Amino acid sequence: MLRNPELRTKPLGIQQKNIVVTCNYVARERGISKLSYIKDAEKKCPDIVLVNGEDLTHYREMSYKITNFLLKYTPKVERLGFDENFLDVSDMVRTRLNDPSTKEEVKGHIYGQGQKDDADSCTCGCHARLTVGTQIAADIRSALQEELGISCCAGIAWNKLLSKLVAGTHKPNQQTVLFPEHTFELMLSLEAVRAIPGIGHSTAKRLASLGIQTISQLQEVDQSVLTGEFGNSMAQTMKLLSCGSDQSPVVTTGQAQSISDEDSFRKCQDVEDVKNRIGGLLDNLLKRLEEDGRLPGIIRLTLRKLDKEGQWSKRESRQCRVPSHVFALGNNKTIAWYCVLSNNKTIQMKMK
DNA sequence: GTGGATGAG
DNA sequence: CATTCTCATCCAC
Secondary structure, rough: OOOOOOHHHEEEEEEEEEEEEEEEEHHOOOOOHHHHEEHHHHHOOOOEEEEEEEOOHHHHHHHHHHHHHOOOOOOOEEEEEEOOEEEOOHHHHHHHHOOOOOOOOOEEOOHHHOOOOOOOOOOOOOHHHHHHHHHHHHHHHHHHHHHHHHOOOEEOOHHHHHHHHHHHOOOOOOEOOHHHHHHEEEHOOOOOOOOOOOOOHHHHHHHOOOOOEEEHHHHHHHHHHHHHHHHHHHHHHHHHHHHHOOOOOOOOOOOOOOOOOOOOOEEEOHHHHHHHHHHHHHHHHHHHHHHHHOOOEEEEEEOEEEEEOOOOOOOOEEEEEEEOHHOOOHHHHHHHHHHHHHOOOOOOOOOO
């Protein structure tokens, strides 16, 4: 929509292979959901505009533009995927509170109540700090809109878990603050344990085997029951999360730890074809490596096979170290063959 | 260090 | 359920 503003008012979907991986809010109002099949989406919404999004270059570049923009406010910026960032603004809050011109006004929504007044039961100053937090969020979101043309949601709270959860309560392009009195309310509004970030489908399944499906069940279950299935550390963490407690700090993300390029290799029988496709992935990777400026220490190939019935199997990977002389030669294909030969295996499909 | 599992958007 | 195309972390070996 940034590159083609005419699409703003139209139902828009981003397509990768057979799937609408994401879509704008116009499309969502028409009943399109993320990760739906193209067929279903077109059935519901025949005039949906589809843009191919298999090449993530543009999204990655904008993603880093946004993170770098946020880094002008504080060095404590942690990326989560391509489109979310955590900011620890504690220092900014302290500075603003020392400024006599700072007001008491809350910007945006307050979670769990119409107005803010009953609130001042705290003696620790958290309400004042969170209020300043809403002002900082409003300032940053407004500047982001002005300078990069990006709208977004924000959640203001005292830990990452709660800020993420409360950010999702007013969408799109709005912000919400959580005051401590309403923590329990927010956690219980979630219902399923799966809604807690960090509890994915696998952990949810294991919890279900213990008879735990809702947040309140997780809050009330005896520690020892969890410890039996997950071990002490995980059990402790999950109990805390269920109550809205998250000790994890905002960790500055910095440069990527790895870069990868992949493709689902649809209908690839021919060996020649496979070689070409892997070569293409490698070329893209080398371009990105050059822009990055660093040299890789390791290269890894990842693959998934298709069985007779067209079912995907689990991922398999092979990796090896890349000596720097490989790059001194400046020879593209050398690297992939170095990897393949040094492992003495034939590897097709996916490459990381 | 390697390779699989898991989880995030 | 994954499906797409990434990126990160954890853990057994």
